[in-house]
Amino acid sequence: MKKIGVFTSGGDAPGMNACIRAVVRASIYHGLEIYGIQRGYNGMINGEIFQMQSTSVSNIIQKGGTILKSARSKEFMTKEGRKQAYEQLQKHGIEGLVAIGGNGTFTGASIFYEEYGIPTLGAPGTIDNDLYGTDYTIGYDTAVNTALDAIDKIRDTADSHERLFFVEVMGRDSGYIAIPCAIGGGAEIVMIPEALTSIEAVTASLTQGRNKNKTSFVIVIAEGEKEGNSTVIARQVSEVLPHLDSRVTILGHVQRGGKPTASDRMLASQLGIACVEGLMAGRTNEMAGIVNSELVFTPFIDTITKKKMINPNYTRMVDILSV
Numbered sequence: 001m002k003k004i005g006v007f008t009s010g011g012d013a014p015g016m017n018a019c020i021r022a023v024v025r026a027s028i029y030h031g032l033e034i035y036g037i038q039r040g041y042n043g044m045i046n047g048e049i050f051q052m053q054s055t056s057v058s059n060i061i062q063k064g065g066t067i068l069k070s071a072r073s074k075e076f077m078t079k080e081g082r083k084q085a086y087e088q089l090q091k092h093g094i095e096g097l098v099a100i101g102g103n104g105t106f107t108g109a110s111i112f113y114e115e116y117g118i119p120t121l122g123a124p125g126t127i128d129n130d131l132y133g134t135d136y137t138i139g140y141d142t143a144v145n146t147a148l149d150a151i152d153k154i155r156d157t158a159d160s161h162e163r164l165f166f167v168e169v170m171g172r173d174s175g176y177i178a179i180p181c182a183i184g185g186g187a188e189i190v191m192i193p194e195a196l197t198s199i200e201a202v203t204a205s206l207t208q209g210r211n212k213n214k215t216s217f218v219i220v221i222a223e224g225e226k227e228g229n230s231t232v233i234a235r236q237v238s239e240v241l242p243h244l245d246s247r248v249t250i251l252g253h254v255q256r257g258g259k260p261t262a263s264d265r266m267l268a269s270q271l272g273i274a275c276v277e278g279l280m281a282g283r284t285n286e287m288a289g290i291v292n293s294e295l296v297f298t299p300f301i302d303t304i305t306k307k308k309m310i311n312p313n314y315t316r317m318v319d320i321l322s323v
């Protein structure tokens with residue numbers, strides 16, 4: 001293998017740049033030519049491919065976002081799109097790929113490998129931490145710390161005005177971001193898709209808190225919560241407890257930006273190098289991850305289809321700590 005390509009795809013995540021940097025530098029270290037593919041699979045289809053040097057990734061390790069840009073490509077979901085992508089890779093002589101992204105990225109990579117057999121390894125780049133095969137994904141730690149910082153600020157105003165705040169965090173279908181935000185942010189209640197928390201349980205817990213002279217409350221809600229989104233939940237709670245003055249804050253995309261934490265830079269660097277060295281060793285169709293401090297490679301299909309479970313003790317911790 002002489003030439004490899006690297007791209008970022010799906011929702012961006014802090015640390016993607018650190019990972020691109022690691023892929024570029026590890027490739028050059030091992031004597032490979034490295035090509036950046038812009039705008040994810042869209043850029044692969046359109047031939048937005050350029051050779052990168054060591055200096056192409058200078059001064060980016062500390063930056064959020066992705067210098068290669070990202071996209072969720074509809075075209076790559078079509079056979080014709082993937083054919084065009086393959087032709088572009090052939091044109092540039094690219095023999096291996098490093099895909100930095102999440103679920104959708106690896107689904108695409110898996111299908112593409114089945115059809116065209118270009119060796120591909122993935123680095124888990126998503127704030128959601130919802131990928132099986134790694135304890136943490138690149139960007140997760142930063143996103144949690146960003147959300148936590150916001151929750152600390154919300155608590156100040158909640159306390160001053162004696163209000164109830166519903167804070168919605170990202171995470172798609174998982175509660176991985178919500179859990180440490182609730183525990184670390186001292187929330188009274190956490191609502192995640194993995195655990196059932198009825199509106200009755202929420203109002204009962206708030207009433208109990210009021211009876212113990214609590215005057216302000218923070219409820220952290222994962223965006224994928226099955227009872228509904230934060231606005232729907234807030235309305236239902238207010239119908240039962242109209243005397244509680246409440247507000248809703250949706251943290252949204254602020255969680256996707258900002259400079260990566262030390263943990264995310266470390267993880268991104270480690271996994272970027274692992275992908276290059278894995279490709280050189282003949283691995284393919286797998287994601288590099290860290291499980292129990294060990295580097296492991298997990299087939300793309302498992303990262304997408306197997307569910308990484310949330311420790312059920314975490315929701316219990318929120319109950320205990322908010323007594």
Ligand code: F6P
Binds near residue numbers: 102128
């Ligand atoms: O996968 C990362 C993520 O931020 C999810 O938490 C969220 O559901 C989704 O992406 C938002 O996607 P978009 O930026 O396309 O609105």
